[in-house]
Amino acid sequence: MALSQGNKQPVYQLLVTWVLMLAVMEGVGDLMGILHVPPMGAIFLEEFVLLTILYLLNHFWLRVPIRLKSDISWRGQLKINVLPLIIILLDCLMLFLPHLQLTSRTILFILFALVVGIFEEYLFRGVLSGGLLRSFRRFGQRRIWLAVGLSSLLFGMSHLINLSHQSLGMTVAQMLVNLGFGLLASAMYLRTGSLAWPILLHFMDDARVLAHAGLSQHSVGLSTFSGALGGAILLVVYGGIAWWLLRRSQWADISARFLK
Known part of the structure; x- marks a missing residue:
């Protein structure tokens, strides 16, 4: 029987x-290379495998309720x-700039x-x-920021695997940006009770980058300092919006929604 939303989740x-x-992400990627699967096909196959495994793990083992509606x-x-929508609209405007060539390859990047x-x-x-919100029940209302902070830190740290094909400066920047992005996306999820919002934010952000830059494996020549500075600025922006969304006056509503 599935755990109820109020039961404690083992960390x-x-x-x-x-x-x-x-580990699966790295393993499947290596396997696609060994089998010489075409790059775009390998990308979509890898994501399909990852999503399937994750869904099965959650359905049969973790049993964390996922809120979509x-x-x-x-x-x-x-x-x-309101504030996250400004970011989404800016991403949308930059995605569809006049010089963007909507080729079949670009469309595949957007779908990816x-x-x-x-x-x-x-x-x-x-x-x-x-x-994590269910795991930290003993911390009272502080569990909201503990859960958001730790999950966002894990999201940022996940980008360390990119050191295999890009510079330290770019990797540091990605970690800081994605730490802030994780805070913002988590705040949107907890405040609205719908995973559709962070998916939309994530999709528009990645679509803008991929459509214009492609899936290049070549490192951009950022120094560690300039990369970290740019990442830190976005961390402050995203983190500030997240702080506003998760202000203390909203904690009771979030707890009532996710810990019934």
Whole structure:
């Protein structure tokens, strides 16, 4: 029988799941290379395998409830997400700049961004943020920021695997940016009660980058300092919006929604 939302979630299950998914990600990627699967096909196949494994792990072992449909009206959700919507709209404008060539390859990159967004949000916001929120029940209302902070830290640390093909500066920048992105995405999930919002944010952000830059494996020449500075600025911006969304006056509503 599935655990109810009010039952405590063992932390070790969540950490094991995080490590396992990183290992599977690396393993499947290596296997695709050994089998000489075409790059785009390998990418979509890898994400499909990851999402399937994660879904089965959650369904049969973790049993963390994943909320897709919000109990808040659309007007209420839009009001909550005013600041994140500005980021989404900016991403949308930059994605569809006049010089963007909407070739079949670009469209595949955009579809890839959607698949990645679904998998990563299911893992880091749905499973890890939601699961850690139940794990830290003994910390009272502080569990909200503990869960959001730890899941976001794990999200940022996951990008260390990129050191295999890119510079330290870019990797440091990615870690800081994604730490802040994790805070913001988690805040959107907890405030609205719908995983659709962080998926949309994630999709638009990745689609903008991939559509214009492609899936290049070549490192961009950022120094460690400049990369860290740019990442730190976005961390402050994203973290500031998350702090506003998760202000103390909202804690009771979040607890009532996720810990019934």
